[in-house]
Amino acid sequence: MKGSPTRSRLVGLTLLALVLFLPPILLLFDRPGSLGLSILPVYVFSAWLVIILLAAWVLERKDEN
Incomplete structure (x- = not known):
């Protein structure tokens, strides 16, 4: 029984989203940046944006099979 490529x-x-938001990975970015502010919010929103864009790409893509 085969699953669809989209699935x-x-x-x-x-799984990628789970790895990107694991606490040990998040703690790598919880450090002060050049302006003294934490770069954690930048990482979280960037990773979130990447996941959303990849999900849109996967769901809008037409499968040749």
């Missing part, structure tokens, strides 16, 4: 890509995307 496989969404599972992979979910």
Whole structure:
């Protein structure tokens, strides 16, 4: 029984999102930046944006199969 390629890509995307938002990864970015502010919010919103864009790309893509 084969799954659809879209479903496989969404599972992979979910796993990527889980890894990007793991607490040990988040703690790597919880340091002061050049202006004295934490770069954690920049990382969180950037990772969130990447996940949203990848999800849109996967869901809007036409499968050739």
